[in-house]
Amino acid sequence: MADSASDERPEPEKGAVSSPAVPKEGGLRGWLQVVGTHFILFNIWGLAFAFGSFQSFYVLEFLPSVSTSAISWVGTIQSWLLIIGGLVAGPLFDLGYYRSMMVAGSFLSVFGIMMLSLATEYYQILLSQGICAGLGFGLLYIPAITLVSRSFVRKRALALGISTAGAPLGGVIYTLVFEQLLPRVGFPWTVRIIGFVMLALFVSSGLMLLWNSEDTGQLPAASGRSRTRRRLFDISALKDVPFWTFTAANFFMYMGYMTPFYYMPIFAETKLHTTRSLGLYILIISQASSIVGRVVTTAVAHYFGAMIPWIFSGVASGVLCLAWISTDTLAKFILFSAFYGGISGALVPLPPSVFPHICPDPTSLGAWLGMAQSITSFATLIGAPIAGALADLGAGGSDDLTFLNVQLFCGAMMLSGSALVLGLWWVLRRFRGKRGFL
Template sequence: MLSMFSEKGTATAPVDSEITDLAHITEAEESSEIPSTFAVKSKVHGCLQVLGAFFIFFNVWGLNLAFGSFQSFYALTYIPSSTSSDIAWIGTVQSWLLIVGGLLSGPLFDLGYNQSLIIVGSILGVVGMMMLSLAHEYYAMFLSQGVCVGLGFGLLYVPAMALVSRSFTTRRAVALGVSSSGAPVGGIIYTIMFNQLISKVGFPWTVRIIAFLMLALFIAAAIMLLGPDRHSVNVKPTQRRSLIDLRAFKDLPFWSFAIGNFFLYLGYITPFYYIPTYAETKLGTSRSMGSNVLMISQASSVIGRVGLTLFAHYFGSMIAWIICGVLSGVLCICWITTDTLVRFILFAAFYGAISGALIPLPPSVFAHVCPDPKSLGTWFGMAQSLSSFASLLGPPIAGALASIGSDGSENLNYLGIQLFSGIVMCFGAFQLIILWYLLYKKRGKTGLF
């Protein structure tokens, strides 16, 4: 179901023929000639689908990256009685459901329910945000923003990427990189909206306006993604696969990939949650400046995602992934020295640029991890499901460490956050070096992939 993430994967059937399970694309099929009709239509429709997927990422990941503004507002103003760790659970549950939702949306996409997934996911996401505008207690905010929005986003992530991947026969990694750049752009816009509106119209209407923008973008994305894809994507019963392949649990490269990706995810998103709060409480900036620093980090992430994806296209995804992991961990440790606003802005900018590539790079490498192309989707779904728990646990663990010896959200012990993020990401990058060695020994892979 997820082989569309393979950097070199190619769809070979004509547009009007039945498209089968994406995980069944093999190297032999990749080298076959693409019918001219498919190539012509994909040039037009592919560009539209990239833009549609960009809008999906704008909403589902952009809102998650902007959660730092929500975290700061909740902790310091709206629900100060709740701890930073408790508040972080709202954002992490949302991101966890977004990722783990692929276990459901992937097989449903393979069975031809792409239209239903995009429509239902969009409705759940918008309804969740509308319900958030009515919430005043922690439990209601958790259920609306964390659970309802997360469930909706989980239905949208895989179909958007699958439809883009299916439309491109070459430069697929670049197309996916451009699509995923919608995440930091969305993070910037939603952060600006939250920061500018919260003092003028209050929290309820700020959230409603965000929900209306989400609705407009979801409608546009559905038209662009589904317009050129009206025919259902059906599979024969014999092609349906289980969600779990027990062979993966006996495979060392699989575990090395899953462990490395887990620890990278464990530390990756945590700084984005605490950047605004750090700026306000440790550096004495205004709420507006704290949000501006977060936006700088997100803006640099656009450059990093596209630029490092291009680097991986020419020099190999494995080496790019290792470099990004190491540098991201080192930067988190360097965060300890940012005792001035200028240093903190530099940290945020470099961290955003380098860590942004940690999302699109793993799928390109996983094509070399799975030994059976027919099981690629199942194996990748299993690996991503394991990694999704890192997104769920990372910020709350960091928040709990920051609460040790502190007197509330206004006096957090940020050393715990900084060391936690840096150490776990460096460990994850070290595990990738082991993965590289295992791929050479177990799979006979050479070079940088």
């Protein structure tokens, strides 16, 4: 959001207080902020991507009496709070409260994970891992990305690419940590060790993100009043056809996007009769391939526009979810997991690249994108629980889930979203006069 919005700024009115000069691009300070943001995304999105390992443990061992759908709410609430927290964190950043958010977000995140180590009941897991950690994540995500965006112009794509690579990398590492430590030290100490790793990375990232930032004028002073007012809600967007087409397309895609990552380990254990370790390693393969997929598809988008790779990734991901139905051997399932992770990973960075074509007023870009992402966040919230409820239909227990319902649900949602992206292409030509590949 901050990346797109920062490219085009309105001219300051006469007599208005001018914003501080843009600091020198990159340099030691800028690249330290890239590393710091990489660490933050490693923690917050890494744990979100690694939730499949927690889900498998909760469903099959820790809380077998709790429904699959109910357990899915823990991960989806955490991810939803991470995304929608930007509506609060963005304006607080503009008001100069980044230091406070860094401290509060880090504390809530680590506190939530540490409290998870003491949890024995479902509601305790929901409160600690879902709500407390999710609130902390939401205070950290958008401000960290914004700092990197303000430090770079020509190399912004590279800087943000390195920063956001921390998300799938964190998913791989935290899944490995969970899988390796759980049988050795048990659930409580496994979670505590994860909490200590998070604390170390948050402290390091805080030092790197804030070093010399105020001296360069990069952080606004906490004066209680922003230099420029930021709109959170623009009612004109609700009357705009391209806005709603984009939002609906993204909503349907996100209904299905995260769900396979939650259910891959459970499918491997219950349907293919693998060990718990092998099930988690398959999830790791999928997450690792996501790193490669993001790099390749964003490189293609650089030369040919974002619309074509976005449509391709959506259609291919939906087809792969349907192909998941035929994965009756371990080799087929590993191939599915690797391809799904690599192709679906592009569905995160590509939509924001298209959004500047949606918003007709560059000064409203942040408000429009914030509104679109807020609506989409509800798809992240309800997608996996709906799939979990479908999996429980006709099932005799956690070892006999109906995965056909999950596979059909994910495929239908992602193919529906892809069809809406095709419609968006026509809508942009009709209402915005856009031509070419965008």
